[in-house]
Amino acid sequence: MSIATPAKTLIPTTTPRSGKSAGVLGKFRLLALxxxxxxxxxxxxxxxxxxxxxxxxxxxxxxxxxxxxxxxxxxxxxxxxxxxxxxxxxxxxxxxxxxxxxxxxxxxxxxxxxxxxxxxxxxxxxxxxxxxxxxxxxxxxxxxxxxxxxxxxxxxxxxxxxxxxxxxxxxxxxxxxxxxxxxxxxxPLSPALLAFSAAMCLWMGMVGAVAKDFSDAEGDAKHGRRNWTVVWGRAVTALIVSLSAVGIGAALLVCAVATAAYGLLAPAGVVLCGALALSAAALTARRDDSRARRRLPYRIFMVTQYAAHLVTFAQPIA
CATH class of the missing domain: 1.10.357.140 (UbiA prenyltransferase)
Incomplete structure (x- = not known):
């Protein structure tokens, strides 16, 4: 009669050290998220x-x-x-x-x-x-x-x-x-720097803060938000954003010319061109557009402010 040999105890391949490493990697993954x-x-x-x-x-x-x-x-x-x-x-x-x-x-x-x-x-x-x-x-x-x-x-x-x-x-x-x-x-805090900063703050508030809601009106309304896109509709809000954008770009350009702040000419030109592109995208949007298309004005807003700030690193505006 054969005698059965005891089954070998399987040793886990994962050691406490590797388990700790996996935990650290998991934390880094969450931090990346x-x-x-x-x-x-x-x-x-x-x-x-x-x-x-x-x-x-x-x-x-x-x-x-x-x-x-x-x-x-x-x-x-x-x-x-x-x-x-x-x-x-x-x-x-x-x-x-x-x-x-x-x-x-x-x-x-x-x-x-x-x-x-x-x-x-x-x-x-x-x-x-x-x-x-x-x-x-x-x-x-x-x-x-x-x-x-x-x-x-x-x-x-x-x-x-x-x-x-x-x-x-x-x-x-x-x-x-x-x-x-x-x-x-x-x-130094110069008038030109203050003018640029003020224009960009208005660009953030009157353009970006409003345009970001174009793509999310349905979900916002469902959860009780009362932003302008929900309250007044897309068309009216798009008109407000467009007028604000063009007005900010034009005002910065006029300020640059009137005060001979030539360092502001390039960023002002960028903002005005971006405003015109944003207006075209916002005013031609339709109700049945995809979410990506409805988000286009906000993307133009973001690209414009990126470009305006990067331009200032090509020449001093102080």
Missing amino acids: CAQESRYAVQVIFLLRFLVAGTAGTASYVSHLTIRPSLVLGAAVWFCSVAFTYLYNGVTDIHEDRANGSVRPIARGALPVRFARTTARVLAALALTGGAVLGPLMFLVTAGMLLLGYAYSAPGLALKSRTPGTIAVVVASGALAYTAGALSGAA
Whole structure:
């Protein structure tokens, strides 16, 4: 009679060390999703606003550019502030985003809400700490940005629910970005820089903050938002956005010519051309257009402000 041999105990191939590595990689993957949720394009444009105010376009002349440590730290602080704002917005917008067919990480279920909320809190703490290191004024500006981000999205406040509240938050956040750059950099505050910053803040508020709703009106209405696209309809809102865009571009161009601020001519021309393209896209849109087509005016808005800021690095506007 054969005697059965005991079965060998299988040793798991995954060691505690490799399991720990997998956990670390998982955290990095979630952090990458947090970065995606906070919208790369938005992070970069806020950084450009910050740097334009901090250098006033003198980046084109290396001999005139002084990269102060405070400018680098200030940029990191501002990144944390903006990332908090948009990550927290993603946490609170989950139902609207899903109704509108968004594929952002939180909306599609790839990024847990709890992890995103915790990361947002850490970003806010880092921003405040860095702001305090840079001085009391920078701390106040940073705190102001964080408060705006919270008020925009927080249940009970939710300034995002109505267009006037959205415009106010967007314009103020733009103004704070330029202020933070000026505080952190070494560039002088010239009338030309102030005019450019004011025009771009209005561009953000009266154009981008309104045009972003063109593609999401159905989901916004379903969840109780009362923005202009929902209240007044697409056609009326498109006309308001178009007039605002062209008016801002024309006003900046007139300002450049009237004050002989020739450094403003190029960015003013970019804004006016972008405004005309945006108006054409907004005014020719139809109700049955795809979501991508309805989002075209916002994309033109974004490309225009990118181009306007990048142009300032080709020549000083101070």
